[in-house]
Amino acid sequence: MFENLQDKLDRAFKVLKGQGTITEINVAETMKEIRKALLDADVNYKTAKAFTDDVRQKALGQNVLTAVSPGQLLTKIMNDELAELMGGSASELETNANPTIILIAGLNGAGKTTFSGKLANFLKTKKGKKPLLVAGDVYRPAAIDQLQVLGGQIDVPVYVNLESKDPVGIAQEGIAEAKRNGNNVVIIDTAGRLAIDEAMMNEIAAVKQSTNPHEILFVVDSMTGQDAVNTAKAFNDRLDFSGVVLTKLDGDTRGGAALSIKSVVNKPIKFIGTGEKMDALDVFYPDRMASRILG
Ligand code: GDP
Numbered sequence: 001m002f003e004n005l006q007d008k009l010d011r012a013f014k015v016l017k018g019q020g021t022i023t024e025i026n027v028a029e030t031m032k033e034i035r036k037a038l039l040d041a042d043v044n045y046k047t048a049k050a051f052t053d054d055v056r057q058k059a060l061g062q063n064v065l066t067a068v069s070p071g072q073l074l075t076k077i078m079n080d081e082l083a084e085l086m087g088g089s090a091s092e093l094e095t096n097a098n099p100t101i102i103l104i105a106g107l108n109g110a111g112k113t114t115f116s117g118k119l120a121n122f123l124k125t126k127k128g129k130k131p132l133l134v135a136g137d138v139y140r141p142a143a144i145d146q147l148q149v150l151g152g153q154i155d156v157p158v159y160v161n162l163e164s165k166d167p168v169g170i171a172q173e174g175i176a177e178a179k180r181n182g183n184n185v186v187i188i189d190t191a192g193r194l195a196i197d198e199a200m201m202n203e204i205a206a207v208k209q210s211t212n213p214h215e216i217l218f219v220v221d222s223m224t225g226q227d228a229v230n231t232a233k234a235f236n237d238r239l240d241f242s243g244v245v246l247t248k249l250d251g252d253t254r255g256g257a258a259l260s261i262k263s264v265v266n267k268p269i270k271f272i273g274t275g276e277k278m279d280a281l282d283v284f285y286p287d288r289m290a291s292r293i294l295g
Pocket of ligand 1: 108
């Protein structure tokens with residue numbers, strides 16, 4: 001992951017690492033290179049500029065120019081700054097309420113249904129919870145089937161109502177079912193669209209209003225680059241979600257989304273999807289991601 005950004009940063013750093021001493025001029029040059037690398041990796045301009053400006057200032061403030069290993073010090077400064085940009089520390093999921101209601105939102109193909117299954121599996125196996133999945137994508141029977149198959153794989157019940165086309169009603173029935181059966185987490189998968197759409201937003205907003213969820217997780221395909229940031233903004237403006245899930249970080253993805261989303265919508269990235277299997281889910285740790293980006 002992040003090969004593109006990584007390669008470019010490596011190249012930018014080679015200049016620094018190869019030099020015994022660093023002048024103010026080549027710190028500035030390197031920042032320019034790094035900014036270019038970030039822009040190429042779909043980080044939006046404002047984020048890239050703020051990042052390099054901060055790093056440059058910190059570098060000069062910490063006397064990088066006279067440090068024994070300037071390249072190393074600069075890498076550390078960048079690492080810390082990147083981690084900060086992506087939220088500082090890991091952001092926990094709110095799961096104390098009984099039942100905890102978690103709404104899953106995002107465009108079609110982002111990985112909502114897969115993530116719903118992964119999250120149920122994570123909460124069951126790692127947190128000792130008793131989740132119930134709710135199939136709220138009333139437009140795609142395949143999505144309902146898919147959720148049932150996933151539920152079967154991880155041995156988590158799935159609430160389905162094939163007679164209904166009303167996502168609000170289904171969500172409420174699901175919550176009632178959870179209360180009856182002692183499920184302490186309800187994960188509601190919702191319908192997406194291929195693009196941002198008023199009807200879809202109205203529908204998810206209605207599900208939000210009627211279920212009053214503790215968490216609304218916005219799922220986004222990290223391979224969609226700058227679009228991921230725009231989609232995040234549109235969903236956040238309407239839903240005020242509580243966290244982001246970046247999927248498909250196992251592919252040949254660019255790092256831009258992880259860097260920009262947090263700064264644009266000011267919401268934490270909580271999980272990353274790293275494959276199609278039910279255990280291919282990681283809690284998002286900004287510092288680990290930063291190290292991975294910088295190598
Ligand atoms: P939805 O339309 O948002 O519910 O998306 P799905 O959950 O159906 O996922 C769309 C496709 O992406 C499926 O083929 C999934 O197997 C795949 N997918 C989801 N998450 C990941 C991931 O983290 N990595 C990879 N490689 N594929 C994923």
